Amino acid sequence: MAKTKPSPKLGTEAAIDKKLAPQPENDKTTQLAAHTADASGEQMNTNTGLPVNNDQNSLKAGDRGPTLLEDFILREKITHFDHERIPERVVHARGSGAHGVFKVYKPLSEYTKAEFLNDTGLETPVFVRFSTVAGSRGSTDLARDVRGFAVRFYTRQGNFDLVGNNMPVFFIQDAVKFPDLIHAVKPEPDNEIPQAASAHDTFWDFISLMPESAHMIMWAMSDRAIPRSLRMMEGFGVHTFRLINAEGKASFVKFHWKPLLGVHSVAWDEAQNISGKDPDFHRRDLWDAIESGAFPEWELGLQIIPEEDEFKYDFDLLDPTKLVPEELVPVQRVGKLTLNRNPDNFFAETEQIAFHLGHIVPGIDFTDDPLLQGRLFSYTDTQLTRLGGPNFQEIPINRPIVPVYNNQRDGFMRQTINKGKTSYNPNSLGHNAPQQVKETAGGFVSYRERIEARKLRVRNKSFFDHFSQARLFFNSQSDSEKNHLIDALTFELGKVKTVAIRIRMLGILKQIDKGLAAQVAFGLGLHVPADDELPTNQSIPADGDPADYQSVQIDGSLAKSDALSMANTIKNTIKSRKVAILAADGVDANSLSTVKQALEAEGAVVEVIAPRQGLITAENNEQIEVDQSFLGAASVLFDAVYVAGGKNAAAALEAEANAVHFLNEAFKHCKAIAAYKDAVQVLEATYFRKKTAHDEGIIVGGDLKRLTSSFIHAIKQHRFWEREKPRLIPA
Numbered sequence: 001m002a003k004t005k006p007s008p009k010l011g012t013e014a015a016i017d018k019k020l021a022p023q024p025e026n027d028k029t030t031q032l033a034a035h036t037a038d039a040s041g042e043q044m045n046t047n048t049g050l051p052v053n054n055d056q057n058s059l060k061a062g063d064r065g066p067t068l069l070e071d072f073i074l075r076e077k078i079t080h081f082d083h084e085r086i087p088e089r090v091v092h093a094r095g096s097g098a099h100g101v102f103k104v105y106k107p108l109s110e111y112t113k114a115e116f117l118n119d120t121g122l123e124t125p126v127f128v129r130f131s132t133v134a135g136s137r138g139s140t141d142l143a144r145d146v147r148g149f150a151v152r153f154y155t156r157q158g159n160f161d162l163v164g165n166n167m168p169v170f171f172i173q174d175a176v177k178f179p180d181l182i183h184a185v186k187p188e189p190d191n192e193i194p195q196a197a198s199a200h201d202t203f204w205d206f207i208s209l210m211p212e213s214a215h216m217i218m219w220a221m222s223d224r225a226i227p228r229s230l231r232m233m234e235g236f237g238v239h240t241f242r243l244i245n246a247e248g249k250a251s252f253v254k255f256h257w258k259p260l261l262g263v264h265s266v267a268w269d270e271a272q273n274i275s276g277k278d279p280d281f282h283r284r285d286l287w288d289a290i291e292s293g294a295f296p297e298w299e300l301g302l303q304i305i306p307e308e309d310e311f312k313y314d315f316d317l318l319d320p321t322k323l324v325p326e327e328l329v330p331v332q333r334v335g336k337l338t339l340n341r342n343p344d345n346f347f348a349e350t351e352q353i354a355f356h357l358g359h360i361v362p363g364i365d366f367t368d369d370p371l372l373q374g375r376l377f378s379y380t381d382t383q384l385t386r387l388g389g390p391n392f393q394e395i396p397i398n399r400p401i402v403p404v405y406n407n408q409r410d411g412f413m414r415q416t417i418n419k420g421k422t423s424y425n426p427n428s429l430g431h432n433a434p435q436q437v438k439e440t441a442g443g444f445v446s447y448r449e450r451i452e453a454r455k456l457r458v459r460n461k462s463f464f465d466h467f468s469q470a471r472l473f474f475n476s477q478s479d480s481e482k483n484h485l486i487d488a489l490t491f492e493l494g495k496v497k498t499v500a501i502r503i504r505m506l507g508i509l510k511q512i513d514k515g516l517a518a519q520v521a522f523g524l525g526l527h528v529p530a531d532d533e534l535p536t537n538q539s540i541p542a543d544g545d546p547a548d549y550q551s552v553q554i555d556g557s558l559a560k561s562d563a564l565s566m567a568n569t570i571k572n573t574i575k576s577r578k579v580a581i582l583a584a585d586g587v588d589a590n591s592l593s594t595v596k597q598a599l600e601a602e603g604a605v606v607e608v609i610a611p612r613q614g615l616i617t618a619e620n621n622e623q624i625e626v627d628q629s630f631l632g633a634a635s636v637l638f639d640a641v642y643v644a645g646g647k648n649a650a651a652a653l654e655a656e657a658n659a660v661h662f663l664n665e666a667f668k669h670c671k672a673i674a675a676y677k678d679a680v681q682v683l684e685a686t687y688f689r690k691k692t693a694h695d696e697g698i699i700v701g702g703d704l705k706r707l708t709s710s711f712i713h714a715i716k717q718h719r720f721w722e723r724e725k726p727r728l729i730p731a
């Protein structure tokens with residue numbers, strides 16, 4: 001009889017080895033199945049194990065004759081190739097993943113019995129997949145979009161998936177609308193345009209008829225939708241979940257991920273440029289950081305709400321278009337996630353992982369959030385098609401670290417070779433009778449929620465306030481964040497061809513904030529519609545009473561929440577930031593190497609950019625290696641730029657249009673810029689030189705120590721947004 005034995009404590013490597021290791025009951029199978037291949041130098045063979053003598057020529061009738069149908073080696077190879085592609089995810093198709101570990105800081109037994117949230121000695125292996133939502137697998141990383149932030153914890157009580165986003169709320173309140181939302185945002189069905197973009201008619205048509213999306217639209221049009229790095233994003237479980245302790249007591253919980261590098265974004269013009277220069281920008285950034293040992297870290301944050309406070313707030317905890325302001329319920333930081341290993345194989349791991357928010361462990365449970373409830377159905381259902389049948393949990397990246405014993409059998413691509421005659425429970429024949437586990441011994445029991453209700457297709461009135469938190473978000477933004485949001489809405493609605501949709505959207509914006517609507521209307525050359533031109537709530541069912549479904553306006557208990565503004569994020573490091581040093585022949589070697597070394601000592605990644613690759617010769621004849629020429633480099637791929645000294649080098653750079661463009665663009669995107677004193681003439685050639693008297697992001701000097709320390713401080717600030725143009729009309 002098979003019993004689940006508790007596993008010993010696991011370090012990352014041990015855990016992963018163990019995860020990939022044979023399942024004890026199926027010795028023979030897994031010796032074959034858990035096969036990680038690094039075939040360098042090994043003997044080549046076919047999929048049936050036949051040694052291959054010649055892999056470069058097909059079998060022909062004569063050396064110039066036709067290829068023979070008999071060539072089973074050719075056919076096997078091409079057949080496999082023909083079937084290499086699987087369907088991409090219907091949403092979140094574009095993604096990047098990494099392995100890591102999670103450790104809890106202190107036992108959380110007061111709230112949850114989940115073992116991985118209680119044992120401080122445990123390093124739980126994790127796999128994280130970040131994604132964009134709307135674009136295809138090959139689309140750009142820098143689309144203006146929500147980012148998926150899906151974390152799998154391989155716990156000793158089974159896999160726990162926290163399938164979240166980088167925004168804490170969602171567009172819709174009920175899962176039944178998800179297909180409509182996604183159909184609206186995906187490329188339009190007649191011409192498949194535009195790719196990975198929400199700036200088109202069908203998206204805004206839907207949104208303008210869906211007032212409940214107002215809050216999420218504020219997030220999706222904010223700078224959160226164009227992160228600087230996947231490593232510099234917050235993550236959110238979005239829904240309210242439940243934690244359950246050993247006594248069966250439940251608390252509500254909101255999950256957060258807080259990045260230790262702070263929350264930072266790029267400029268929209270920059271994002272569009274990056275999409276051309278390096279569409280893999282985020283994927284590369286994550287990969288490079290992990291390869292270089294700059295492991296990305298997040299703290300797990302919990303907002304815990306006692307069950308008795310369920311109705312304490314002016315919003316419904318079950319409404320996924322609402323967040324719980326941190327001012328009302330502080331976020332407790334309870335543990336740390338570290339990503340420390342890149343996948344070995346993108347397809348096998350990042351592509352084949354099958355997340356599902358239904359993967360929970362004892363101590364964590366669901367609530368009745370209607371979006372959450374629908375998601376519980378969707379993920380496994382879609383994965384049956386995407387991964388080709390019911391056995392995708394046997395793929396190495398999906399297997400739990402504990403052995404699996406149950407009576408599920410057969411199906412496409414079954415890996416496990418189950419022994420014995422019985423595959424049913426109960427059975428008296430003895431072999432293969434996995435035992436059910438008592439709750440006290442860790443068996444999962446659903447939270448015993450009391451439900452007494454009629455079956456109805458309705459929504460509670462507590463879900464009808466669609467605007468107060470949208471307003472809270474807008475009011476909490478810094479001036480530059482507000483400007484970006486206004487520009488984003490103006491950009492997106494400007495791409496909408498149907499004027500009636502733009503006007504309807506202005507009607508929605510007006511209900512969030514009149515100034516916001518006025519600014520966007522101004523940019524679009526329209527006026528804000530009068531009240532009687534406002535849209536009706538299209539989610540009213542045909543036989544519903546409109547009075548029971550209309551949005552209601554409430555003020556909300558908070559006017560402002562500092563936690564919602566990225567302006568208040570931590571700005572204390574330049575670790576892993578990319579800095580370009582512009583140089584040319586005749587450079588002052590000391591002004592280059594002193595700054596380079598100081599930046600690298602702080603953890604920055606520095607590249608020397610020059611008119612051509614290879615070596616440049618310094619004033620003192622020293623040879624300095626160039627990382628990239630102006631042809632391949634672009635300022636949008638860097639966080640900051642420094643112009644090294646040397647009279648001849650400065651003259652060469654001043655005459656180099658690409659160098660001047662590099663600086664102009666860095667200025668436009670509000671980045672830190674520094675120049676050694678005799679390189680000032682290069683700055684003089686830029687468009688911004690005369691405007692910079694009081695710009696703390698531009699540092700020029702001859703004292704290398706002071707210059708370097710001011711430059712490092714400036715890079716820590718991330719951006720000098722105040723450089724941007726003032727609004728066209730006052731807010």
Ligand code: HEM
Nearest residue numbers: 089092129148149150164165170175178238355374378382
């Ligand atoms: C709070 C709302 C939601 C969040 C935070 C969310 C998050 C995510 C994330 C992060 C992924 C990517 C998983 C991965 O990396 O493999 C994903 C995929 C997916 N989501 Fe959601 N989602 C939400 C709502 C929904 C809803 C309401 C549905 C359907 C009713 C849905 C259906 C899907 C599907 C079908 C996939 C593709 C899964 C796959 O092919 O493996 N999502 N979602």
